[in-house]
Amino acid sequence: MRWEDLDQQPCSLARTLSVIGDRWTLLILRDCFLKVRRFESFELRLGIARHILADRLKKLVEAGVLDKVLYQERPRREEYRLTRKGLDLYPVLLAMLEWGDAYMADPEGPAVIRRHKKCGAVLASRPVCTSCGEAVTAHDVSVEAGPGAGDADIYLHAATAVRSSSA
Amino acid sequence: MRWEDLDQQPCSLARTLSVIGDRWTLLILRDCFLKVRRFESFELRLGIARHILADRLKKLVEAGVLDKVLYQERPRREEYRLTRKGLDLYPVLLAMLEWGDAYMADPEGPAVIRRHKKCGAVLASRPVCTSCGEAVTAHDVSVEAGPGAGDADIYLHAATAVRSSSA
DNA sequence: ATCGTTGGTTCCGTTTCCGAACCCTAGAAG
DNA sequence: CTTCTAGGGTTCGGAAACGGAACCAACGAT
Structure with a gap:
């Protein structure tokens, strides 16, 4: 690719x-x-x-x-x-920052901490479902074909690998 | 670098x-x-x-x-x-997936939709503060030096750029 | 006139990436 | 006991991306 x-x-x-x-x-x-x-x-x-x-x-x-x-x-x-489109990338950056804080920081801790202005706490975030408000982890999510799916069901489940034969 | x-x-x-x-x-x-x-x-x-x-x-x-x-x-x-460390990358992937759904999808929609198992809704997520439960956007966050900060206050505010002189 | 500042573009040598082909281990088949 | 197949890599040569340094240009200041 x-x-x-x-x-x-x-x-x-x-x-x-x-x-x-x-x-x-x-x-x-x-x-x-x-x-x-x-x-x-x-x-x-x-x-x-x-x-x-x-x-x-x-x-x-x-x-x-x-x-x-x-x-x-x-x-x-x-x-x-x-732009707005750029600002909407913040969740991506935030998730990466927090993962880095958790797993890649020096022993004494990360170089920068973020504070949530609204409540004053040192910020730790997690994704929640906008419908039910519950936390979302990898195990809570199922995938299915969407409107833009062509023959791309490859993205829905682990492919059964068959080398050099028809899929 | x-x-x-x-x-x-x-x-x-x-x-x-x-x-x-x-x-x-x-x-x-x-x-x-x-x-x-x-x-x-x-x-x-x-x-x-x-x-x-x-x-x-x-x-x-x-x-x-x-x-x-x-x-x-x-x-x-x-x-x-x-591993656990790998699973904890899910928020990063999820944020990227949702941004792509929102801004990069074909007119008819994304190829894959994710569903939240707990509530059954098509998943849309957003980061919330684990302390107060409120949503977190770029504007809600302030930064300050953390325990691992050396002279790295460069990461705290926009540097005043001075070319070819001492910073 | 020429110097400094900002924001680039051009050149060129070095890394890194990629696709194709090759290699190794180990069971299965004849 | 040789060959075949499957899984899982490694080697190699050309293409692309990167990095550093030099050059360019608009414009204001001295």
Whole structure:
């Protein structure tokens, strides 16, 4: 599978990866959520090659995740801001941050802690079902073909592998 | 920044990326959550080069995300199973799946829908604070230095970028 | 005139990725 | 006791992505 084919796959995970499934892109987005907006700020904070940074920012703008906003005429200056679509990636970042806190942190703990403004507690989150409000774990979820399913029932159950014969 | 340096960064997101921040790894994990366990099954479903698959599986085992379990002697056969650490990645996958459903699906809808077993509804989830139970969005969260913070306050606020001078 | 700032683009050498082909172990079959 | 098949990899050469450094350009300041 080619990188560019990912967004054609009948799988929402693959399609999401076509936008954010890159070593640098998620780090750029992390900084966006920390209110970093300028080309040079990204460069300094990430130590990324400018070439690569320009490419990733362009792709994120094309994908509708970031918006390039003029914030000053004369001299003309633009900044990159998260769109609604970009802001909606927060649950992804948050889940990754918390998993990293739990399993990858130094012995003394993570470098950054997040606090929930509403209640003041150090933030730990978990996904809940918007219908019933109950927590959701892998075991609580079943999958079935959706409206956009072609012959893609491959995504519904473990394939019975048969090498070099008809599936 | 080098790929191998990611897990040394004082940032949980970077460290998480050092494990799952790869084009193929998340697709492999998606299949793991669909109960795919055998080398050949991954290969068939993903169309991945065997070499790359072997490498990714090895890294996931080394990272403690998958476990290589002997399920049959004579002939010796092993399968890959999610560990607790791996299962705890579900919120990451789920958030990515739902974002893809929302923004990247075909007009007729996503190929797969997930159903919450407990209530029977088509699953949509959102992260909530485990302390107060309220929903968490990017705007509800503040960041501060944690116990593992060195001089890494860079992660707390947008750096004021100063090119080629002392920070 | 020329210097500094911001935000890039071009070049080129090095890694990393990928597809195809090959290899090894072990039972089954003749 | 040789061959066949299945599972699970490893090797190799070309393609793509990455990283560093240099170059470019618009525009204001000195």
